[in-house]
Amino acid sequence: MSRRLLVLPVLLALALLGSGACGSKAHHATGTSGPAMPSASGTGGASPGTCPSEATKKFAKTRFAGDAGLAFGAFHRWIYKPWKAGTFKSGAQDRKKAIVKGAAAGAFALNRLNAARKLVDADPTLCTKLKQPLESLKNNLSGLTDKLKSGDADPSQIGSAGGAIESFRQQASQNGATIKDKTPPNV
Secondary structure (H helix, E strand, O other): HHHHHHHHHHHHHHHHHHHOOOOOOHHHOOOOOOOOOOOOOOOOOHHHOOOOOOOOOOHHHHHHHHHHHHHHHHHHHHHHHHHHHHOOOOOOOOHHHHHHHHHHHHHHHHHHHHHHHHHHHOOOOHHHHHHHHHHHHHHHHHHHHHHHHOOOHHHHHHHHHHHHHHHHHHHHHHHOOOOOOOOOOOO
């Protein structure tokens, strides 16, 4: 069993190293520093000047759905399901192991959402409709991951993150990007 616990952090490290080297610096060309501010209409879209007029990466929408699916799958498998089962409660059996796995899954999910953000920036439809909601979702998961890393699993924050993921999934689907959970196989 200790061998299984060792494999998850190794896979996470490989995923973080692998995707960091492949990233594009195109999003820095806009001259913006930090996330876009929400639009006045409240729809969460980005301003047209920060989004491309045509796709800048091949299969951006499909690749976005894949990265988001991996992020959502990791969240559901190692954070949401254990939370629903009560594993994060004080005194629960295997609580420490669940928190460690949850923190690793949160870091992996954030990594995949960062990759998804780069693809959102490369597609005009996704950019105008999903850029700001994706930033909000990333901030939500980042706060949760920080809590898990410190060993503090806040049940209300886990439920809130689950709701935010489902809301984002619906927004993406309405804009032509169906996101299905994808979970790496148990090792």
